[in-house]
Amino acid sequence: MTHDVYEIEDFVLESGATLRPARLAYRTYGTLNADRSNAVLFPTWFAGTHEANEWLIGPGEALDTDRYFVIVPNLFGNGLSSSPSNTPPPYDRARFPAVSVRDNVAAQHRLVTEVFGIERLALVTGCSMGALQTYQWAVSHPGMVERAAPYCGAARTSPHNSVFIEGVRAALTTDQDWRGGWYDRPPRAGLRAFARVYAGWGFSQAFYRTHTYRELGHASLEDFLAHFWEMNFHHADANDLLAMLDTWQRADVGTTPGCDGDTARALGTIRARLLALPSETDLYFPPADEEWASAFVRDGEVREIPGVWGHLAGGGGDPKAAAFIADALRELLASPPGGATTGVGEADGAPGEGARP
Incomplete structure (x- = not known):
């Protein structure tokens, strides 16, 4: 499985544990343009690797590699990035520390900015746990994310x-x-x-x-x-x-530092043009959750993915659902960006990773 690994020395997690180093596996597709304005970030979902995202990536696909530079970072715990199965003692196996969605976003932010020098992202998108990360990116770095498309996901994990x-x-x-x-x-x-x-x-x-x-x-x-x-x-x-x-279980953008556990408040800080794509038959993340969240996003819209495939409508296996998602991403990328502007973000008082311990 072809991929690169970005190592972050002494990466302090929100839990207080330190990975020495944290290993963030990723793969890139396409070419970054001269002004670094064509980057798309596409985090992975539960138990998926970058390969599971490739159905949307390639020449002529929704994430067209003739136009966009697509970065797919692998989720911590998925066996490629730092995980119980590949981390040495003392944090191997059952002692692997708790990792939050924000920890994933913090590592990805360092990859995007320190390795590639990217200051703004044309799009952040992801399915399921990738959608949880998408929302967190839009809250943690509102001045960097121009467009966001969480699909088959939500801004927080519900009690159900x-x-x-x-x-x-x-x-x-x-x-x-x-x-x-x-x-x-x-x-x-x-x-x-x-x-x-x-x-x-x-x-x-x-x-x-x-x-x-x-x-x-x-x-x-x-x-x-x-x-x-x-x-x-x-x-x-x-x-x-x-x-x-x-x-997954602890995900909630409302717990972002500065939001005091208020999910609605966190959603209100998002500047990106946000298009949420829930599956109409999803049992994990039902459309009602996204309708609720959209009411607090300045430039938010919800479109339901049709069909009976439930949560797995986001996996690319159902041709009709796949076409619906791909068309929505093409339309979003062709639209004007949200309120994000280069260099604006945490410094203007919005909650962000700078508030992490």
């Missing part, structure tokens, strides 16, 4: 979403091989249970009612559960999954 996370966490950690995270062999039974609990949430009720899984080549529901869902997590490291779940 948190209940789902508790369910898959419990399914994974009840395996007798789990051993508190210090397993000698992968907890296979726990990983299979994790996948099957996930299966009831990733797609919508209508997806299963209409047997849409048959269109993916599965003759039965059991075949779909075994081959699609179980195999999706078969090679995953259990501690990595739990680290990403923890990041």
Whole structure:
């Protein structure tokens, strides 16, 4: 899997732990132009790597590499960036520290500014946990993000979403091989249970009612559960999954320093032209959450992705949903930017990473 790694020495997390160093895996596509104005940031989602984002990237695609320089940073915990599975003691395996969405954004900000010298981003976009990061970018660096397109995500993880996370966490950690995270062999039974609990949430009720899984080549529901869902997590490291779940569960732009836990207040600081794209049948991040958030964004709009694919409408597997997302991104990139201007941001009193400990 081709990618680069940016190492940040003595990277202090919000939890107080220090990664020495933090390793941020990333890949770039296209060419950065002379004035560094064509950069697009596209963070990854839960358990996905940069490869999972590539369906939107390339010549003539929505993120056209003949026009844009696309940076895809990998989420901490996904096995490529710093994760329980690849971090040396004392923060290896079960002792890997809690990592927030803002920690991810802080590392990505250093990559974008220190490695590439980019002062503004034409677009930040992402699916699911990538959408959580997209919102945090727009809040933490309002003067840098011109356009934002979170899809199949939200500005915060809701209580109902948190209940789902508790369910898959419990399914994974009840395996007798789990051993508190210090397993000698992968907890296979726990990983299979994790996948099957996930299966009831990733797609919508209508997806299963209409047997849409048959269109993916599965003759039965059991075949779909075994081959699609179980195999999706078969090679995953259990501690990595739990680290990403923890990041996901605690996500809320309202906890940005300076916002005092007020999500609406945080959303009100966003200057980017923001187009939220929830899936109309998403069980994690329902459209109502995005409609609520949009009311507080100065230049916010919501468009529902049609179809029965639920949360996985954002993965590129459904041609109709994929076309809807791609068309929306093209339209957004062709539109005037939001209120972001070069050099404006945290210095003018907006909450940002500068307030981090």
